Amino acid sequence: MTIDPELLMAYxxxxxxxxxxxxxxxxxxxxxxxxxxxxxxxxxxxxxxxSFVPIAEEPVPDHLTALLKGNVVAMPSRPLTIVxxxxxxxxxxxxxxxLGLVVKREPVTARDxxxxxxxxxxxxxxxxxxxxPGAVRIAVSFRDRQGxxxxxxxxxxxxxxxxxxxxGWSLRRAQSGSAPHAKGNYAQAASTDPDLMSSAQDMMxxxxxxxxxxxxxxxxxxxxxxxxx
Amino acid sequence: xxxxxxxxxxxxxxxxxxxxxxDDLCQVTVEKALLARSSWRPGTRLNxxxxxxxxxxxxxxxxxRARAAETFVDAQAGEGFGEAGAAEARVALNxxxxxxxTLPDEQREAVALVLVEGLAYKEAAEVLDIPMGTLTSRLxxxxxxxxxxxxxxx
Numbered sequence: 001m002t003i004d005p006e007l008l009m010a011y012x013x014x015x016x017x018x019x020x021x022x023x024x025x026x027x028x029x030x031x032x033x034x035x036x037x038x039x040x041x042x043x044x045x046x047x048x049x050x051s052f053v054p055i056a057e058e059p060v061p062d063h064l065t066a067l068l069k070g071n072v073v074a075m076p077s078r079p080l081t082i083v084x085x086x087x088x089x090x091x092x093x094x095x096x097x098x099l100g101l102v103v104k105r106e107p108v109t110a111r112d113x114x115x116x117x118x119x120x121x122x123x124x125x126x127x128x129x130x131x132x133p134g135a136v137r138i139a140v141s142f143r144d145r146q147g148x149x150x151x152x153x154x155x156x157x158x159x160x161x162x163x164x165x166x167x168g169w170s171l172r173r174a175q176s177g178s179a180p181h182a183k184g185n186y187a188q189a190a191s192t193d194p195d196l197m198s199s200a201q202d203m204m205x206x207x208x209x210x211x212x213x214x215x216x217x218x219x220x221x222x223x224x225x226x227x228x229x
Numbered sequence: 230x231x232x233x234x235x236x237x238x239x240x241x242x243x244x245x246x247x248x249x250x251x252d253d254l255c256q257v258t259v260e261k262a263l264l265a266r267s268s269w270r271p272g273t274r275l276n277x278x279x280x281x282x283x284x285x286x287x288x289x290x291x292x293x294r295a296r297a298a299e300t301f302v303d304a305q306a307g308e309g310f311g312e313a314g315a316a317e318a319r320v321a322l323n324x325x326x327x328x329x330x331t332l333p334d335e336q337r338e339a340v341a342l343v344l345v346e347g348l349a350y351k352e353a354a355e356v357l358d359i360p361m362g363t364l365t366s367r368l369x370x371x372x373x374x375x376x377x378x379x380x381x382x383x
Contacts, residue, residue, distance in 0.1 A: 006365040009372065013343070015350050044376055048344040051325040055242050056235040061252060064238075067259045068231050166347070 003027050003034060012041035014145040021145075039206070042147055050220030107157045108171065117162050117169035125151055125162055125169045126222065129214055139197070141214050142204040149209075149222040152200050159193060161200055164222040173199050230262065233276055236346065240280055243329060243341035244287045254290065258283040280346065280356045284338060291334075328378040336371030339364055344372075 003024060010016050011024040028034045107121035117125055124136035132138070136155040144150050150163035150172065160174035173196060209217060237258060241251035261282050262269075269278050329337055342353040354364040 005369045005373070006362075009369045010350070010365065013350070040376055041372065044372055044379070045344050047379065048325055048329075048340065048375065049347070052239050052243065052345045055239040058235070058238070060234045060238060064234055064252070064255055064259060065231065067256065067263070068234075 005037075008034060008037055009041050012038045012147075013045070014147060042143070045147060046216075046220060046224055049224060053220065053223055107155065108174070115171040115174070116167060117171060121153070121155060121157070121162075122169055124155075125153060125164075127218070129211065130209075140200065141209040141217065142200065143206060143209075143224070144203045145205055147205075147224045149217050149224060150200070150203060152196055154193075159196060161196065161203065163203075164224070166223070169222075172203070230259070230275070230279070233279055234259075236276065237279055237283060240283060240341060240346055241287075242326070243345050244284065244338060246330065254283060254287055257286045257290070261286055274352070276346075277348070277352055277356050280342065280348075281358075284356060325375075325379065328375050331378065332371050332374055336367050336374065339367040340371040340375065343368055 007016075007020075007024060011021060011028075014021075016024065028038065107117060107119055109116050109118040116122075121136055124134065124138065128134065128136065128138050130138045130140055130151070136153055139152040139154065141149060141151045144163055148163045148165060150161055151169075152161050153159065154177065156177045158171075158174050158177050161172045162169035163172050164170075175193070175196070234255070238251065238255050241254040241258070242248065245251040245254050258279065262279055265282065269275065329340065332340065338357060339353060342348045342356055343350065348356065350361060350364055350368075353368075354361050357364065359367075
């Protein structure tokens with residue numbers, strides 16, 4: 001099949017339905033130039049989005065907030081999209097069960113659209129390179145179909161896969177922790193759970209990030225434009 | 230709406246030509262949104278609604294301005310942005326922002342909504358009130374122009 005530039009771009013953005021995406025994937029497999037183009041699209045997306053992140057983090061000038069304060073408008077909160085709703089359900093059903101205890105122990109915070117890493121776990125996901133020993137260990141980082149950065153982690157409290165969205169590190173997979181409890185004895189314990197790694201494989205687009213890739217990702221605070229608001 | 234302000238400021242910055250214009254645009258948008266709040270339908274996305282108001286306000290502004298005013302703006306002028314933030318972020322911002330400014334408006338707004346604001350194609354097409362096909366063709370042309378301008382050093 002011929003792949004026009006719009007189709008390829010839509011594939012790079014994760015905008016295609018699964019069937020069309022598969023067709024594009026097959027075409028890409030036979031044509032390295034197409035893969036390069038997909039990577040260029042994703043790199044550009046990251047770069048453009050990353051460079052505008054600081055603006056959204058600047059304090060909003062008082063004269064703007066003043067317009068709204070004292071003029072408080074009760075807007076109903078935005079309804080969850082289907083995807084969010086599905087994720088919440090998945091989070092409740094799958095993660096909630098395994099994490100029932102963990103949720104109270106702070107590395108994970110429950111929010112209205114799922115579970116998010118917090119405290120030490122969130123810090124490690126933000127700052128730690130893959131393979132560095134510590135209370136939290138990160139096995140690998142990669143990008144998913146939506147272009148979000150994801151990292152496979154293990155810690156005392158939980159092992160899992162977290163992906164960065166606008167609200168933080170959203171837990172996509174989680175299970176009880178495998179890292180050793182004993183302090184000061186971080187003999188690189190058992191390698192990461194094969195099931196977790198195979199989940200990561202399924203979610204992954206392209207190759208895992210190399211150290212330079214991780215550094216770039218850290219520079220944009222692991223943010224990637226995506227559709228969750 | 231208060232929670233949307235940071236994102237609105239960002240969208241304004243990708244539409245407008247400089248930070249001061251962007252904050253003016255933000256102010257106009259918030260005022261218009263407050264006046265028009267009865268037209269917002271609960272159940273629809275507040276951010277898309279606000280983006281649309283902002284985008285229309287921006288079109289009004291640029292139209293009402295003398296075309297001649299554009300000659301005062303040098304697309305390369307990148308100073309005066311973001312007092313806060315790391316120096317390298319500022320440099321990157323200027324480079325990308327400068328490249329964005331060389332795009333035709335119709336491509337720039339498509340790029341801003343999808344790449345910067347992270348809207349899905351469908352949502353972006355709705356904000357811009359154009360068919361999906363039009364959106365994707367503007368988006369792909371805008372991105373190719375940016376790639377060419379920013380080089381491979383991404």
